[in-house]
Amino acid sequence: MPPPISPRLVSILAILTAPLLASDPVGDTSPWDDAALGLFADAHAAFARHKNPDRETRFGEAVTLINLQPKTDANLDRAASLLNEIIATDSTDLPGIGARYYLARIAQIHRASPDPSTAVRLYRELAGLSSPHPLAQRAVVQLALLEIFASGIDSAEVRTRFDHLSELGAGLSDPSVVRDFHLVMGDAALRFKLGDATALDHLLAAERAGIVRATTQRDTWVRIAELGRRTGRNDVAIAYYRRFLENFLRDSRRRMISERLASILAEDGRANRHVEVAR
Amino acid sequence: MKREKLLPLVGFSLLLICFGIALVRVFSRHRAESNPNEVVIRIAHWQLESGLRSAIDTLAREYERGHPGVRIAQNPIPERIFPSWLRTQLVGGTAPDLIEIGKGSDDETLARFFLPLTDYVEQPNPYNAGTSIADLRWRDTFVDGLAGGDCYKANLLEYYGVPLSMFTARMYYNVTEWKRILGDTPPPEDYDAFVDICERVQRHAAATGENIVPIAGSHYGTPWFASSLIGGQTQRLTQRLDDILVIKPHATEVALQFVTGRWTLDEPDFVNGLHLARQIGRFAQPGFVQSSRDDATFYFVQGRALMIVTGSWDAPSFRALAPFEVSAFRFPKPFPDHPRFGAGTYGLSSEADTPTSGAFGLTRASRVPEQAIDFLRFITSKQGNSTFSNVSGWLPSVVDVELPALVKPFEPILDGYVNGIGLEMGGGANARRVIAANLGTLFDANSDVSKLQDILNAELPRAVRNDLGRTLRQFVLNIARQDTLAAAQAVLRERRPDVTELERKESELFEAQTLQELRRAWVMHELDATP
Numbered sequence: 001m002p003p004p005i006s007p008r009l010v011s012i013l014a015i016l017t018a019p020l021l022a023s024d025p026v027g028d029t030s031p032w033d034d035a036a037l038g039l040f041a042d043a044h045a046a047f048a049r050h051k052n053p054d055r056e057t058r059f060g061e062a063v064t065l066i067n068l069q070p071k072t073d074a075n076l077d078r079a080a081s082l083l084n085e086i087i088a089t090d091s092t093d094l095p096g097i098g099a100r101y102y103l104a105r106i107a108q109i110h111r112a113s114p115d116p117s118t119a120v121r122l123y124r125e126l127a128g129l130s131s132p133h134p135l136a137q138r139a140v141v142q143l144a145l146l147e148i149f150a151s152g153i154d155s156a157e158v159r160t161r162f163d164h165l166s167e168l169g170a171g172l173s174d175p176s177v178v179r180d181f182h183l184v185m186g187d188a189a190l191r192f193k194l195g196d197a198t199a200l201d202h203l204l205a206a207e208r209a210g211i212v213r214a215t216t217q218r219d220t221w222v223r224i225a226e227l228g229r230r231t232g233r234n235d236v237a238i239a240y241y242r243r244f245l246e247n248f249l250r251d252s253r254r255r256m257i258s259e260r261l262a263s264i265l266a267e268d269g270r271a272n273r274h275v276e277v278a279r
Numbered sequence: 280m281k282r283e284k285l286l287p288l289v290g291f292s293l294l295l296i297c298f299g300i301a302l303v304r305v306f307s308r309h310r311a312e313s314n315p316n317e318v319v320i321r322i323a324h325w326q327l328e329s330g331l332r333s334a335i336d337t338l339a340r341e342y343e344r345g346h347p348g349v350r351i352a353q354n355p356i357p358e359r360i361f362p363s364w365l366r367t368q369l370v371g372g373t374a375p376d377l378i379e380i381g382k383g384s385d386d387e388t389l390a391r392f393f394l395p396l397t398d399y400v401e402q403p404n405p406y407n408a409g410t411s412i413a414d415l416r417w418r419d420t421f422v423d424g425l426a427g428g429d430c431y432k433a434n435l436l437e438y439y440g441v442p443l444s445m446f447t448a449r450m451y452y453n454v455t456e457w458k459r460i461l462g463d464t465p466p467p468e469d470y471d472a473f474v475d476i477c478e479r480v481q482r483h484a485a486a487t488g489e490n491i492v493p494i495a496g497s498h499y500g501t502p503w504f505a506s507s508l509i510g511g512q513t514q515r516l517t518q519r520l521d522d523i524l525v526i527k528p529h530a531t532e533v534a535l536q537f538v539t540g541r542w543t544l545d546e547p548d549f550v551n552g553l554h555l556a557r558q559i560g561r562f563a564q565p566g567f568v569q570s571s572r573d574d575a576t577f578y579f580v581q582g583r584a585l586m587i588v589t590g591s592w593d594a595p596s597f598r599a600l601a602p603f604e605v606s607a608f609r610f611p612k613p614f615p616d617h618p619r620f621g622a623g624t625y626g627l628s629s630e631a632d633t634p635t636s637g638a639f640g641l642t643r644a645s646r647v648p649e650q651a652i653d654f655l656r657f658i659t660s661k662q663g664n665s666t667f668s669n670v671s672g673w674l675p676s677v678v679d680v681e682l683p684a685l686v687k688p689f690e691p692i693l694d695g696y697v698n699g700i701g702l703e704m705g706g707g708a709n710a711r712r713v714i715a716a717n718l719g720t721l722f723d724a725n726s727d728v729s730k731l732q733d734i735l736n737a738e739l740p741r742a743v744r745n746d747l748g749r750t751l752r753q754f755v756l757n758i759a760r761q762d763t764l765a766a767a768q769a770v771l772r773e774r775r776p777d778v779t780e781l782e783r784k785e786s787e788l789f790e791a792q793t794l795q796e797l798r799r800a801w802v803m804h805e806l807d808a809t810p
Contacts, residue, residue, distance in 0.1 A: 036767035037390040037391075216794060255694055
């Protein structure tokens with residue numbers, strides 16, 4: 001029986017061959033698991049190895065290509081071509097909608113020279129489907145980001161776009177998309193000074209849809225409370241200040257929030273009354 | 280034998296001896312690791328401070344006593360070479376079981392070489408049984424709920440680290456000299472009392488001819504202290520600038536508002552902060568702005584300065600190096616009733632957002648992952664973390680741990696106000712470079728604060744704008760990566776509808792991405808509107 005190979009020797013060989021091992025798979029997982037862990041090269045290699053790729057495999061190859069390093073125009077073109085192949089078969093089924101969304105993302109985010117007008121066109125087409133698919137609905141969130149925050153438009157145009165998108169957003173149903181849409185609209189209403197009451201309504205809608213991250217939650221609760229205070233909706237302010245204090249025991253805002261809560265309670269003259277959380 | 284022939288022989292012999300020692304060490308380690316009756320848990324970190332090494336050593340021996348057949352091997356690696364050492368070990372498959380994360384461990388490295396700890400941190404820590412935190416999830420037993428530092432990776436949606444400590448910055452003082460020069464004078468509670476103490480030390484030095492200054496300054500600690508003083512003065516200004524009503528504006532927003540002219544360096548509160556910093560500067564040794572961190576440390580431990588500003592991580596080193604008793608107090612700042620510097624401040628600044636630090640991750644290469652996790656649970660239990668704090672002199676990371684007397688001065692202040700705008704200007708490299716290069720002007724006896732204002736007014740807007748450009752590029756990189764991660768989460772959710780966790784992960788990822796896109800959109804909008 002040959003002697004076992006020293007781990008030291010293995011280590012030295014591994015260092016020397018590190019570049020070759022860069023796409024060593026993590027374990028017994030699907031390419032999608034690798035992609036979810038950020039191991040894009042591994043996932044892409046697995047997708048690309050398929051001899052007879054189905055539409056989902058093509059989709060996997062495309063969405064991993066867009067983040068494959070080095071990021072090249074050739075990779076992005078190849079990804080766009082794969083996505084177009086999926087769309088050519090059917091542009092309204094689930095893979096088709098996913099492909100259309102990521103085609104817009106390539107134009108908006110991934111190209112070295114972004115093409116926002118193409119992205120807007122693709123998102124509008126997706127939003128026009130009125131599909132329940134989350135990625136079709138997410139196009140409305142992206143439209144809000146691209147159209148309201150576009151450079152070089154005057155405040156009247158911002159208002160027009162905001163109102164139009166508010167109508168478009170009314171048809172959204174996927175909870176995560178609804179939340180993100182209202183977070184964007186609430187923020188836009190504050191930044192472009194489109195009305196505190198409007199901003200408050202949007203942030204309350206985001207909160208109802210279900211905020212997941214603690215950091216978003218604490219900021220949103222503070223904003224809702226502050227807007228409640230500014231718009232005279234003291235019940236809302238009191239409820240959300242209290243929620244914040246009950247849930248976030250270590251936050252540098254606690255002292256200021258406690259003081260603002262005490263001030264409103266004193267103002268309302270109802271320090272001992274229980275206030276239901278406004279929902 | 281002639282000298283010319285002897286020298287190479289001596290050199291060659293030394294080489295052979297070194298090679299022999301190295302061989303013995305390698306093979307003895309290999310033999311020890313091959314012992315089938317012993318489980319070895321290896322833990323590596325870059326904290327070479329004696330206090331931390333002793334603390335881990337104490338905990339290791341304690342753990343070994345309770346777990347016969349288990350041995351803990353500690354491997355401290357110099358900070359400078361840690362990232363390359365880490366990469367080599369990970370790629371070579373020889374990485375220790377537990378490794379401190381935060382240097383050289385980006386998302387891809389963590390995903391590829393470390394195990395997610397999410398399932399573990401969602402369960403109670405069994406070593407907390409019988410304590411006030413017995414029923415809490417492991418992650419909730421940490422003061423920041425594992426939300427800060429390097430523990431939770433927002434892009435990967437998993438926990439990868441469990442922390443041992445946290446850090447605050449304080450004014451350290453030489454207790455022996457303090458008593459000799461100042462008698463029973465307690466540490467100052469407010470700014471005027473602090474100035475009075477500094478002036479008394481200066482008078483004492485002048486009267487006796489002793490070589491002692493009130494504060495050991497350096498280009499390491501001074502910007503920090505100056506920024507803290509300015510931040511106290513701008514608390515009210517910061518709230519006036521809070522357009523999006525979060526009470527605690529993000530650094531990027533503050534920097535953007537500076538570039539767009541929403542506020543300037545000529546704001547009276549900001550200028551007051553500069554005056555305060557200049558006042559304190561006259562209590563440091565001459566030419567302190569050119570002094571390094573080590574220079575200032577020598578000044579302090581040699582007894583040539585009564586005080587020094589630095590982080591709580593230095594406490595064990597000071598206690599080991601200084602031939603005198605060391606204690607600390609928080610930076611004294613003016614209160615709102617101060618006649619000259621009260622207008623812009625609300626009062627004490629809160630340190631409630633201080634994140635935990637010194638997080639350890641579990642490598643995929645570990646041959647004993649369950650035992651390694653068990654040791655991690657042990658050292659971050661209420662009892663274990665208390666031992667850690669007692670031995671290391673560092674703050675604990677676990678809630679309800681009683682602070683040792685030596686650590687008490689570093690306890691974060693929870694009941695305070697949100698700090699204001701300091702000198703960070705968004706924290707970008709260009710802004711830092713401009714400030715570091717010119718801060719000395721603030722302490723120039725032949726000028727006043729207006730000289731620094733003029734320089735910063737001329738140079739800082741461009742620097743901060745460049746930093747924001749870099750921030751935008753970073754946003755794009757992150758958002759782009761999130762696109763593929765989100766696609767993968769979406770497909771996995773459709774494939775495994777029974778795994779409810781996948782729905783939460785997908786939703787969380789989109790929420791994080793949307794908020795980054797939102798901030799990016801606003802920064803681009805504002806920069807485009809500001810030539």
